[in-house]
Amino acid sequence: MSLPPAVVLFDLDGTLVDSAPDLAAAANRVLADHGRPPVPYERLRQVVSKGGRAMLAVSFPDLSEPQREPLLPVFLRYYGEALVRESTLFDGVEALLAALDARGIRWGIVTNKPEGLARGVVEGFGWRRRCAVLVGGDTLPTRKPDPAPLLHACAALDVAPARCLYVGDDLRDVQAARAAGMPCVAALWGYREDGDDPLRWQADHVSAHASQVLEHLP
Ligand SMILES: O=C(O)COP(=O)(O)O
Ligand SMILES: [Mg+2]
Numbered sequence: 001m002s003l004p005p006a007v008v009l010f011d012l013d014g015t016l017v018d019s020a021p022d023l024a025a026a027a028n029r030v031l032a033d034h035g036r037p038p039v040p041y042e043r044l045r046q047v048v049s050k051g052g053r054a055m056l057a058v059s060f061p062d063l064s065e066p067q068r069e070p071l072l073p074v075f076l077r078y079y080g081e082a083l084v085r086e087s088t089l090f091d092g093v094e095a096l097l098a099a100l101d102a103r104g105i106r107w108g109i110v111t112n113k114p115e116g117l118a119r120g121v122v123e124g125f126g127w128r129r130r131c132a133v134l135v136g137g138d139t140l141p142t143r144k145p146d147p148a149p150l151l152h153a154c155a156a157l158d159v160a161p162a163r164c165l166y167v168g169d170d171l172r173d174v175q176a177a178r179a180a181g182m183p184c185v186a187a188l189w190g191y192r193e194d195g196d197d198p199l200r201w202q203a204d205h206v207s208a209h210a211s212q213v214l215e216h217l218p
Contacts (some may be wrong), residue, residue: 002165006217007132007159008100009085009150010178011168012111012118014049014190016093019121021086023048025061030071034060051112051137052076069107080117084124089144090189092210099214102132108133110153110166112143132156145172147180152181165218167207174201183218 006016013019024045028038032078039059047054052075055069100107111118115136127146133153137143140152154161166177169190177184186203189210205216 001078002161004104005158007154007157008105008107008213008217009110009133009153009164009165009166010107011063011144011170011187011190012109012113012121012174014015014106014169015167015173015187016089016097016109017087017125019087020045020048020191021082022082023052023055023079023200025082025086026075028054029078030056030075031059032073032092034079045193046102046193048191049168049173052079054203076114078118080120083117084121085123087121089125090210095139096210097127097130102145105217106132106157108135108153109148110135110144110203112172114138144168144170145175145179147176147182150176150180155183161217165213167213169198171198171201173197174203178202185213185216185218 010016024041029043031038043058047058052072056071056075060068095143113136115138118134118136122128122134122168133156135149135153138150141150152167161180162181164182166182166184167187174184174186183204186198186201186206188198188206188208207213
């Protein structure tokens with residue numbers, strides 16, 4: 001009996017989309033509102049895959065977490081106003097997605113970005129019809145590193161986790177995949193802070209370029 005076809009699930013920021021320019025612009029707009037100078041782009045870029053709260057922590061290190069919390073909806077609103085202005089695809093991503101489509105391999109997105117914003121990015125890159133499933137950070141009560149979003153995507157596509165491959169650029173992506181029983185690839189082309197070492201994340205595979213992902217299909 002042949003195996004059912006594989007499905008590839010992707011993290012969004014730092015894996016498919018280099019969204020750092022638009023997210024950094026939103027963070028710097030919040031800083032400007034408070035009369036503060038912009039934070040260097042390279043510093044903001046490092047923490048994009050750790051989410052909006054991490055970007056605000058880098059931007060307002062002197063504020064406590066509760067003090068920063070009201071800034072999050074403002075940051076997300078600014079980002080939503082300019083979602084795919086400067087964001088681009090990482091090298092090799094479009095070719096990878098085209099190869100998956102050509103082979104009839106379904107692919108989808110499981111991100112911690114709020115679903116509405118993620119949907120806007122999907123629309124912005126013209127993927128609406130191609131992306132088989134989209135799970136955002138607020139789709140369910142829990143998000144990565146919890147495995148629930150990955151399992152939700154599997155259920156939506158009626159595929160077993162073991163027949164999927166999850167590709168992500170952050171430790172929590174690998175943790176979520178492992179907890180879901182899903183093979184995973186750590187994407188070395190994504191966002192990292194000094195001290196983050198994807199080779200120690202216990203991913204099944206690490207890839208330096210999107211073109212290598214196909215080699216790891218389950
Ligand atoms: O918005 C975030 O928290 C990061 O998004 P990601 O999960 O697509 O890297
Ligand atoms: Mg990411």
